[in-house]
Amino acid sequence: MIIVEEVQNQHQKKEFLVFPTQLYQHDKNYIRPLDNHIEEIFNPEKNKFFKGGECKRFLFKKDHKTVGKVAVFINKCYEQDQPTGGFGFFDCINDQPTANFIFDHCKNWLQQRGMEAMDGPINFGERDKFWGLLIEGFEEPLFGMNYNFPYYKELFENYGLKVYFEQLCFTRPIxxxxxxxxxxxxxxxxxxxxxxxxxxxxxxxxxxxxxxxxxxxxxxxxxxxxxxxxxxxxxxxxxxxxxxxxxxxxxxxxxxxxxxxxxxxxxxxxxxxxxxxxxxxxxxxxxxxxxxxxxxxxxxxxxxxxxxxxxxxxxxxxxxxxxxxxxxxxxxxxKVTELQWIGDFNPKMVKIAETLDTTVTRKLATYRYLFDRNKTFERHPYL
Structure with missing residues (x-):
């Protein structure tokens, strides 16, 4: 049985920060983000998006051990065709039922607040940090970039999340x-x-x-x-x-x-x-x-x-x-320069990046899940 804990006290905040370090302790490419950079996102005094939005963090425990975590939120500045919430800072053991439980929790939380879809993993803030799931190029992440195990892709897609857009990172040796x-x-x-x-x-x-x-x-x-x-x-x-x-x-x-x-x-x-x-x-x-x-x-x-x-x-x-x-x-x-991600929905910028003598060395993806499973899924429109 999985127990859900909302992150409220200092002990839970620490566990939210520490759990990934335990999960990735044998992964040489994992780089722990600065704790204060993460905490500022969830501080209403530091994050302007709390003025028109709502955000909660959760830990998921089984047999008194943390097996997953997530943040789920509504950002009124995040305008989409249907009311769409978000989730991010997702980490989970390699277990589909556990991941499904976390995704269900996010969906239910958002449905109770009138949302009709959810995107993730995204940030409760701007797109320049902690946005997207790494699906190719499992190397050391850039500052402010998400990093995850390859199995996360299966956890997302087996649940029914679909790629809303891909995020391309272009690299050029100096x-x-x-x-x-x-x-x-x-x-x-x-x-x-x-x-x-x-x-x-x-x-x-x-x-x-x-x-x-x-x-x-x-x-x-x-x-x-x-x-x-x-x-x-x-x-x-x-x-x-x-x-x-x-x-x-x-x-x-x-x-x-x-x-x-x-x-x-x-x-x-x-x-x-x-x-x-x-x-x-x-x-x-x-x-x-x-x-x-x-x-x-x-x-x-x-x-x-x-x-x-x-x-x-x-x-x-x-x-x-x-x-x-x-x-x-x-x-x-x-010795090398890497361009921050460019959405595949932006062919003009992709073309510019390609003309700079670069190659795609890393891909992330933003996923979407429509709560009405009969509704037609559409990818991000081209600019």
Missing amino acids: FTEVSRVFTIAYERNKRNPAISAQPMKKNNLEKFAKDFTEVYNKAWASHGEGKQLEEAKVLKMFNTMKPIINEHISWFVYENETPIAMWINIPDLNQWFKYLNGKFGIFQKLKLLFLKQFKKNEKMVGLVFGVVPEWQRKGIDGYMIWEGTQHLRKHTDF
């Missing part, structure tokens, strides 16, 4: 030969005296926040689910990121003084955080400073790549890639 297309684009654009490339500098974040906002809004404002960004919020984000910004790996391209393209990367923090065992107290912060100084980080993560519409298909992307790559090869230890 020292592979740069595409001839990029070389030609670079040579053509470097002859234009109005075109220049600049790396992001920490001492001038106000300027780069302004330039980022301008390029992003021009490139993405009308692009599918894109939305306008505010300069003040971008600056706040940049200031938060300041300790991890590497001035050699984020680039902007300008026509005279006007920003026309950007390529934003950060180091993969998991290459350092994997030595902290989920903790981030004073000792771990000192250890992180030591690691950053003496432990080479060979992986960077591509966050945003964009070119304003009037400069698209003119080789500016190739110019920027060539200029940035030549520089970071000389000034950093990075």
